[in-house]
Amino acid sequence: MGGEDLEAEIHPLKNDGGKWRGSPGARAGKSGGPRSPAPQPRLSRCRTAALFLSLFACLLVVFVVSFAVPCPDRPAPQGAWSVSYDSAVTYDFLATEDINRDRIQDVLFLYKSTKGSSHFNLSCADEGFSYPCTFVAAMSGANGSMLWERPAAQDGALVACAVPQPEGSGASACIIVGRPGPFVAVDSSTGQSLWNRPSGFGSNVSVLGPPLQVPDADADGAPDLLVLTHEEREVIGYVYSGSTGKQIGRGGCLGVDGTSGSLLHVTRAGAHYILLPCAHALCGCSVKGLYEKVTERDSALKKDALWEDMLSMLPGRLPRRSSGAVRHLMSVPGDAGEDLLLVSSEACVLLDGQDLAPRWTLSVAQVPRKPVLGHYKPDTLAVVIENGTGIDRQILLSDLSTGAVLWSQALPGLPGDPQSASLPTADHRSAFFFWGLCEPEGANQTEPRHARHSLYMLHPSLPGILLELVNVSANIVAFQVALFEPGRHAAFVLLTGPASPHTPGLVSVVKHKVRDLVPGSRVVRLAAGVPDSDQAIRDRFSRLRYRSEA
Incomplete structure (x- = not known):
């Protein structure tokens, strides 16, 4: 048997020049016809080598860049x-x-x-x-x-x-x-320093609050600044350039005798109004009108016809009298823009942000501090109201849209307790933080406790539990809860110091990571029916995750 025949018998399906043996083309090739050129293994090896060389070069560049360019020095935050x-x-x-x-x-x-x-x-x-x-x-x-x-x-x-x-x-x-x-x-x-200007306020002039950011009237790319002062029983507004600090025009009288707690409100027509409490009423002034008064020229800002009609009835005052002295005023999100939450000495009232019609009213005894917003139900805003003072103090969490009380708890307070706070959690609710005094059941709350301020934490998933995080005996001047790192590092900052600014003493700035305080916290059971152990409750609070504000 010839070599070719032996090869065909051993490998009967071997491809010869791209055609099966036994096909007419194969026979033609055997009989002397043209045949396909044989594969060129040398060219194939060159292509393979080029591919591997390219991959090696890419990997080399990646490794060189990785080691040559150092990572930014990002310090690991300390828990406290x-x-x-x-x-x-x-x-x-x-x-x-x-x-x-x-x-x-x-x-x-x-x-x-x-x-x-x-x-x-x-x-x-x-x-x-x-x-x-x-x-x-x-x-x-x-x-x-x-x-x-x-x-x-x-x-x-x-x-x-x-x-x-x-x-x-x-x-x-x-x-x-x-x-x-x-x-x-x-x-x-x-x-x-970006700029430094003399204020020009007299010695008997009181400034009613930090500067308000108002629309950019001088077209310098930065919001302008409005400073309200109280001079001879009248409120005066001064407008300054946000980029240079230069005063725009002169001071303009708002025509009212208001107090601190001013607010910049935007109506649904896009008009800006300055609101401030004044006795039992709500005073207001158009930002456009104030600009035109201090500069004596027209302004491109808007006025709202409905608000101008309301202000014309009694100059400088809006037709919404309060049953008690107005204590606090704040903007809150509404269905079609901003609404207004007005807190008086007798009631909390949610006003429609356009026509000032009351949406709901909640009777209160005394609200010493400005309310705080948070989420008790997922994605549903609630408002934290401190009702009363001393041993009669009560914490109320009310649905912002209806005024219905969702959670309430008696929590005696101490003079100088800071404002409550909230922080959004990953389950689209909020963790709430209250200062006060909460003794175990049966304890005599009238006994002195050496003026210790206690910080308590509430999460709506455990409404019958408060977690006592920390006790502070120093005078607390300011307090703030914040998400120090996105998604994971919730912490609070305490600023403590002497009660009087005229008596020097020890001033401290202290930061605590919330999660680090949970293991050593005290579990306060507000009611029976929570079967979990104290440690299981602490573990649940430790697993909380936080999110940034939307």
């Missing part, structure tokens, strides 16, 4: 830190903002120390103040290290932070109104 100042006083201002761009919220506050700046070589005289003066300071939320500080006012100040600067600058500012002192804008990231 504390910074103290001796012989100092502090003020009711506390804000959180990511100042150094490390994705961790940082802390801003005010203090005045007889020892001056303790971290930087700065003196009050550098900014034209006498000694001692008030410093504004920015502290790292990760570890409490000082990022920057600078003299800002002579004796106390009103501050508004997170004020955007002109587009393209990328800056955010803290606006500081000294009492007394100049009008200053400070870059939040660096502490450097």
Whole structure:
């Protein structure tokens, strides 16, 4: 048998030149016809080598870049830190903002120390103040290290932070109104002065609150700033450029005798109005009208015809009288824009944001602090109302849309207890934080407790449980709960110091991570029927996850 025949017998289906043996084409090739060229193994090997060389080159570039370019130095946040100042006083201002761009919220506050700046070589005289003066300071939320500080006012100040600067600058500012002192804008990231203007307020003039951000009238790319003052039983409005601090026009009288707690409200027609409590009424003024009064020229801003009709009935006052003295005023989300929550000495009333018609009324005895919003039911806003003071204090959580009370608990308070707070959780509800005094059942609540402020935590998934997180015996000046890192690092900051700004003492800024306090917390059972053990309840609170505001 020939070699070819033997090969065919061993491999009967072997492809010969792309055709099966035994086919007419194969026979033709055997008989001397043209045949397909044989494969070129050399070319195939070259292609394979080129492919592997390309892959090797890509991997080499990836590894070189990975090792050559260092990862950014992002410090791991500490669960708790504390910074103290001796012989100092502090003020009711506390804000959180990511100042150094490390994705961790940082802390801003005010203090005045007889020892001056303790971290930087700065003196009050550098900014034209006498000694001692008030410093504004920015502290790292990760570890409490000082990022920057600078003299800002002579004796106390009103501050508004997170004020955007002109587009393209990328800056955010803290606006500081000294009492007394100049009008200053400070870059939040660096502490450097953006502008510094004399306020021009007289010694007998009281400033009613931090600057309000109003629409940009001078077209400089930054919101303008409105400062309200009380002068000779009248409220005067001063408008300043947000980018330069230059006063726009002159002061304009609002024609009312109001108090602090002013609010910028936007009607459904897109018109801006300044609202402020004045005795048993609600006073208001069109921002457009104020601009035209102080500049004596037309403004492109809007007026709302319905609101102008209401204000014309009794100049400066809206036709909504309160049954008691107006204590607090706040904007809340509504079905078709902003609504208004008005808190008087006798009732809480939700007003329609357009025609001011009451949606619901809740009778209260006394509300010492501004209400707080949160979610008791998933994606349904509720309002936290502190009703009463001392041993008669009660915490109410009411549905914002109907006013129905969803949860209530007697929680005696102490003088100086901070405002309540809330923080959104991953289940689209909120964790609520209350300060007060909650003794175990059967304890005599009239007995002195050495003035300890206790912080309690509530989550709607366990409405019969309060978790006592921490006890504080120092005087609390300010308190804030924040999500220091997206999705995981919920913490609160306490600013404590002397009760009087004229008596220096120990000032402390303390941060606590909420999750770290849960294992050592005390479980307070508000009612029977919760079968879980204390440890099981703590474990449930430890597993809570938090989310950023939408």
